[in-house]
Amino acid sequence: MLETVFCRTPALADVTTHYCPGCTHGVIHRLVAEVVDELGLRERTIGIAPVGCSVLAYNYFTTDFQEASHGRAPAVATGVKRARPDLIVFSYQGDGDLASIGMGEIVHCANRGEKITVIFVNNAIYGMTGGQMAPTTMPGQIATTCPLGRDVELAGYPIRVAELLSTLRTPAFIARASVHTPLYTVKAKEMIRRAFRHQADNRCFSLVEVLSTCPTNWGLPPAEATSWLEENMLPYYPLGIFKEPGGEDRAPSPLGEKR
Amino acid sequence: MAKKLMKGSEAIGEAAIQAGCKLFFGYPITPQNEIPEYMSHRLPQIGGTFVQAESEVAASNMIYGAAGSGERVFTSSSSPGISLMQEGISYIAGSELPVVLVNIMRAGPGLGGILPSQADYFQATKGGGHGDYRLLVLAPWSVQEAADLIQDAFDLADFYRNPVMILGDGLIGQMMEPVEFHPDRKPCKELKPKEWAATGCKGDRPTNIINSLFLDPAALERHNHKLQAKYEAMARDEIRCAEYGTEEPYDVLIVAYGTVARVCVTALEDLKEAGIRAAMVRPITLFPFPYAQVRAASEKAKAVLVVELSCGQMVEDVRLAVEGTRPVHFYGRQGGMLVTPEEVVDEIRRLLTVPQLEADHA
Ligand SMILES: Cc1ncc(C[n+]2csc(CCOP(=O)(O)OP(=O)(O)O)c2C)c(N)n1
Ligand code: SF4
Numbered sequence: 089m090l091e092t093v094f095c096r097t098p099a100l101a102d103v104t105t106h107y108c109p110g111c112t113h114g115v116i117h118r119l120v121a122e123v124v125d126e127l128g129l130r131e132r133t134i135g136i137a138p139v140g141c142s143v144l145a146y147n148y149f150t151t152d153f154q155e156a157s158h159g160r161a162p163a164v165a166t167g168v169k170r171a172r173p174d175l176i177v178f179s180y181q182g183d184g185d186l187a188s189i190g191m192g193e194i195v196h197c198a199n200r201g202e203k204i205t206v207i208f209v210n211n212a213i214y215g216m217t218g219g220q221m222a223p224t225t226m227p228g229q230i231a232t233t234c235p236l237g238r239d240v241e242l243a244g245y246p247i248r249v250a251e252l253l254s255t256l257r258t259p260a261f262i263a264r265a266s267v268h269t270p271l272y273t274v275k276a277k278e279m280i281r282r283a284f285r286h287q288a289d290n291r292c293f294s295l296v297e298v299l300s301t302c303p304t305n306w307g308l309p310p311a312e313a314t315s316w317l318e319e320n321m322l323p324y325y326p327l328g329i330f331k332e333p334g335g336e337d338r339a340p341s342p343l344g345e346k347r
Numbered sequence: 348m349a350k351k352l353m354k355g356s357e358a359i360g361e362a363a364i365q366a367g368c369k370l371f372f373g374y375p376i377t378p379q380n381e382i383p384e385y386m387s388h389r390l391p392q393i394g395g396t397f398v399q400a401e402s403e404v405a406a407s408n409m410i411y412g413a414a415g416s417g418e419r420v421f422t423s424s425s426s427p428g429i430s431l432m433q434e435g436i437s438y439i440a441g442s443e444l445p446v447v448l449v450n451i452m453r454a455g456p457g458l459g460g461i462l463p464s465q466a467d468y469f470q471a472t473k474g475g476g477h478g479d480y481r482l483l484v485l486a487p488w489s490v491q492e493a494a495d496l497i498q499d500a501f502d503l504a505d506f507y508r509n510p511v512m513i514l515g516d517g518l519i520g521q522m523m524e525p526v527e528f529h530p531d532r533k534p535c536k537e538l539k540p541k542e543w544a545a546t547g548c549k550g551d552r553p554t555n556i557i558n559s560l561f562l563d564p565a566a567l568e569r570h571n572h573k574l575q576a577k578y579e580a581m582a583r584d585e586i587r588c589a590e591y592g593t594e595e596p597y598d599v600l601i602v603a604y605g606t607v608a609r610v611c612v613t614a615l616e617d618l619k620e621a622g623i624r625a626a627m628v629r630p631i632t633l634f635p636f637p638y639a640q641v642r643a644a645s646e647k648a649k650a651v652l653v654v655e656l657s658c659g660q661m662v663e664d665v666r667l668a669v670e671g672t673r674p675v676h677f678y679g680r681q682g683g684m685l686v687t688p689e690e691v692v693d694e695i696r697r698l699l700t701v702p703q704l705e706a707d708h709a
Contacts, residue, residue, distance in 0.1 A: 130548075131547050131548060132549075133547065134416070143560065146554075146556045146558060149554075150554060151548060151554060152545035152547055152554050152555045152556065153545065153555075153557070153558070154556070154557040154558070155557065155559065155560055156408065156412075157435070160404070160408035160434070160435070163400070163404075163405040163409045163412065164409070164412035166372075166398065166409050166412060167408070167410060167412025167414070167420070168412040168415060168416050169412075170370060170372075170398060171370055171396075171412070171417075172416045172546065175546070192401055192404075192405065193404075196401035
């Protein structure tokens with residue numbers, strides 16, 4: 089008899105996605121779905137879809153879903169979780185969605201310690217609307233609204249969301265991972281697993297920032313897009329865990345005193 | 348249950364709790380702060396949840412999320428905050444979710460002032476946010492009616508799967524009046540279980556998706572037709588209004604809603620003493636608007652006077668109702684200034700000296 093050694097995880101719908109070839113949104117979907125299944129959470133999970141390339145995420149998972157307006161997924165997730173604390177709630181958001189229009193919602197959701205999990209996909213660009221500059225676009229990176237490359241004199245430096253949110257005292261778990269090679273992907277899955285585990289154990293807010301590719305709007309073939317991510321994004325967006333439950337609070341060093 | 352002296356804001360909060368609402372998300376703004384304050388102390392007592400949102404934008408999206416899970420939820424705010432909530436409201440209407448919203452209107456535009464106003468009539472009844480949608484809008488004129496309408500609002504919201512707005516003014520929120528609650532009250536509509544809610548797809552139930560995105564234009568058109576059919580059903584089944592003095596003959600018909608209508612009732616008494624014949628229709632549902640009732644009552648009058656705390660927004664609906672068969676006049680105050688009974692009496696005296704009217708009156 090043949091033995092099945094690998095199959096699609098049940099939380100991932102058996103459909104073709106609309107993602108571009110080489111886009112890592114699909115990889116991140118699979119990691120989330122595998123974790124949801126491995127933790128046995130599918131039947132009580134509600135996903136919150138963003139506005140961005142992953143707007144149709146509700147078609148790609150086999151969990152209940154609610155579509156949020158642009159940037160408000162953390163507020164929608166708050167509503168669901170407060171109404172039904174027994175459910176597992178996650179939002180899936182891009183960098184324009186979370187770090188630009190939705191910056192207020194994510195900061196306050198994290199700071200209230202809502203018991204939700206956020207999967208934050210940082211591809212350094214607005215994918216869905218055709219490649220405009222995002223708050224996470226790299227210095228010098230070309231986008232349709234910074235055709236000469238991001239000028240930090242005008243647009244400032246890219247926002248490091250994981251670092252920013254980890255200055256808050258409340259959140260339970262904040263990490264950054266990447267999915268540009270299989271090895272990094274395995275590590276990313278472990279980060280996502282920990283984030284969901286914290287929620288399942290009733291600990292507060294968890295977020296995993298996942299560095300992702302957008303070959304289409306970066307104007308690069310898929311293989312080159314993964315090396316571009318490695319060369320340009322990894323040095324600026326270090327990977328790892330920024331905050332864990334019971335972690336230290338950040339304290340400033342007093343003026344004139346050495347640390 | 349015995350009558351209790353309560354502030355309008357508190358009666359609104361208590362009525363929501365009596366209606367089985369255990370969730371409130373909101374952001375402070377005068378003149379309705381007593382509603383969130385009341386909810387923040389009452390909800391924990393009954394095992395409910397109060398969240399002070401970071402903004403009205405967030406609050407409107409939190410109620411959207413909570414309603415998606417099938418639980419009863421409400422929020423309250425005042426004019427500038429309601430403007431910020433339009434994003435969530437449009438999504439709630441588009442996704443067909445039941446929520447109850449309270450707007451204790453203050454004077455605008457812009458930051459305006461904190462005193463009573465009715466200048467958000469257009470925003471409440473004609474859309475407010477983007478897209479073809481309607482709120483069911485209820486306008487109480489007393490604390491008791493506010494409490495009763497809140498409870499009906501939850502039933503109507505669930506029945507139609509549509510946002511329902513209670514449109515009050517600063518006076519409704521601030522005044523104290525005796526209120527009676529009826530714990531054995533029955534829902535005003537027959538309600539079905541919320542099988543559409545996103546609550547986790549147990550077993551082999553297909554996934555429930557709360558959504559207003561339709562990328563196929565034909566599907567979106569069908570969705571719009573479905574929404575319109577719902578608004579037509581509301582216009583057929585939910586119109587509420589009250590009439591004052593319309594059984595006697597009269598020359599002038601007043602149309603007013605909310606606390607302004609109470610001022611006009613005093614004016615009607617004064618007019619009667621002065622031998623001037625007038626009557627009033629008070630719309631209680633502003634959407635659906637009681638076009639037929641206003642039309643029928645106007646036919647017995649020579650002229651119609653709309654009284655509002657705005658620059659004349661309901662006037663447009665009254666004109667639609669009478670379809671040019673009677674002159675429709677307007678009297679109103681703005682900026683938080685109130686209408687007095689004397690002003691209404693004077694305005695009606697003035698109207699009756701308009702040559703055409705006077706001739707008919709003689
Ligand atoms: C209120 C509002 N403003 C703007 C838009 C248009 N819009 C859709 S997606 C998007 C940006 C998405 O970028 P990102 O969040 O980075 O996700 P990605 O597509 O890259 O995955 C914008 C600006 C919108 N839908 N709603
Ligand atoms: S535009 Fe970019 S982010 Fe969007 S699907 Fe294509 S590659 Fe992925």
